Amino acid sequence: MAAENPTEVKARTTPRQMALALFEDMFDLGTSISEANREIGYQRNNFFTEIVNMGLAARRFLDAAYFIVAQEPEAVDQYDVELNYFKWLMRYDSRNLKHLRTIADEAQNAKIRVTNTPSDREPAADDIWVQVQLIGMVAMHRGRIRFDVHHSLIPHIRDPRKSHWLSLRISTAFTRSLARAIYDKVLPSVPAGRTDWIKLDEMRTWPGKMGANASIFKYFKRDWLEPAVREINEISDIELSYETRTESTSSKKVDRIRFLLKRKDTADAVMASLSDASQIYKILKDEFNLSTRQFTEISDNRDTWNDDRILQAIEYTRFKLNRGQVKKSPSGYLMKALRDNWRMSEAERTMVQVQTKLLTYETEKAAAKAAVQTSVERSVASRDDETRARMNEESRQGKEHFAASDAKAKREHIRAWLASREGKLVLKRMKLEASSITEDIILTTPDLAWYLGQFVFGRLKAEVAQ
Template identity: 90%
Template structure:
């Protein structure tokens, strides 16, 4: 299946190099990053979506800084880049450096906070509380910008676990603070198709300062929420709608909102569909444990390595694994299947379908046998339980009749039972002699009492059973 000609080896362009190349091509033309014809972004940790009370420009400032941190091969003490490049990454078109300093100041005031103290009680000494600035020192001088990020945040930016793809092309296109804030918050929930219920008062803190009318839902909906939803649907890679609910069934005050989400079928979404926690990404990450280098290679070839081609390679690799034909690295085999466009033939697929059908039929036959056997066993057990319950009841009735009888009748019952075949078998099993058995011994011995009750019931059965 592999081509006989040697594979052409070409140098891979890193996301950092690609972003710099795009900047050089577009900056002189006055073209903004949101108009780029190639994807620019990074895997952002989900907990950075918890940032609140931050305006649109400050969010862009952090996005640009964290993109640079995520792409640097090493971890320097300070990050130093051309100011025009940084401004292009955050789509800051103005030459107003005073305003840019104000934006940097707002970004420096933003913090990420981690605590295990519940919101309904005061903090205790044993509680965890950690607060870190999202960006530290910022310096601008002679056309360059330098900044640093707290060392505890670097691993979360460079190698996030629970994360989602943040496209700078999309994030810089927003013009409304609430639209950008909502977009940030919902990104981790796109694979699930909806968010949890969110308190409206909490959502009102996301974009920073809002007007006084924002506390009234009808004005909040008209002036902030609806315009934000329209902008998200127009410029982003997700389609978004929402549901609301009241405090209680007896209240008319709307206090909660939930967003419903679907990924659009666009070039940006194709990139995101691999980068977020979608099904294909989970298969590649969890089942095949692809490395960062392998994911980068897939991302760089998404124009030709579309979802169908990736799924074909996954199907082919699984097929070979099940047949025991992969001896070393399933991940490496999958990447080779992608590069050489290996896929299962129709004949192989038919063979698998036939084998699967035969296996399913065999399993169904076995399941029927087990079900029949189980049903019989349950039926027998049920009948045994019914018989045992009936005999216990008969013995009880016999003992009650025995106890209500006079002395002469009781003596006759005891004599007759000891002389009966059933009585002799019981005494033999219990290794007892009939001459030593008295009424008191029978009544104080549960087994003897039970069998005497059975015997008495047999004698009086015609009297108690219609």
């Protein structure tokens, strides 16, 4: 079956399956993830860039764990994968399990913290302060690794809103902790072209432990900052430069830095650029399930296939889908719409608007009719309830009067009721003979008692009217 329909099988390939396939192809050859010829990554929530005081290896450990969490079809209590696969995702080539455990320990000690307390004052009782461990339990046994992540973080990993594309192929290529830390921090700011001003003392906390000379700017620049910037520009998908400024116009102490950012003109950068437009990326990935090959084609043509052209192709494909004119693969139709620059004409757009208005009008008309019908039914039901309540009250008063009457009056009420048209109809419906009806039978039969009470109330009402 799979051989007969290879296109359908490819369309169902998930990022998780693709990563596993790459691992199987490359691991036996001793090839690391940073040398992969296909992109591996996920949409990472912007707030995970707030992680500080973490070394390079621990960052890779966390990236691998979160990639696995992001690719699972459903959230689970624990994640269990082959240890070699996990090590390949984090580009850990050593067989030193003791060192790997140390890295896991560092990752477990890292936390994400959210607070609204300003840095220039002490915390107050009404301030918000939340701190969550970035990864929980980690277990390694017989070639497998198991781990869990706090349940409050799972939605932010699996379905991020404000996010950016993190390429594991690029992120695992870094050899300098500060380079990786800067890269993480600036990714959400790439579309804007620059970051805000950042305090140097704050930036010095990003990569974890640094030497004593790092507190002196000229040494920090020479030994850490410049090498980190060079590595980012050499191996990543962005070009980065920076500006600095002093504490004040009268001071010579450099205390702030701002990064200037630009995407490179490469297929990897184009892929990441597309992923920055998270809404478009999610539509192409989730709604149309584009394959890696199709994403690569979009990347290769991104200079002409801009966001507007992609959105036009999406709109056109949806229009044809709704009209039942796409018979095979929606993703293939979308790619053809992109290649041939198909778009909806103004006449088609007007037609859709008119049809939408007509449908809206008919829907509103049907809703209004249903509302009127419901109102009428409620009104009738309300009147029925009022009538039933009134008749029950009348019967109650009639039964009370009957109970208070003497024996002669009771016999007269019963005789008159049994002889009346109403009494005869009740007896006929209940298949009873008038000759067999006694006072005891009436009082112990709720329906007979109710109708007798109605009859007695009617006689009382007639007497009052006279």
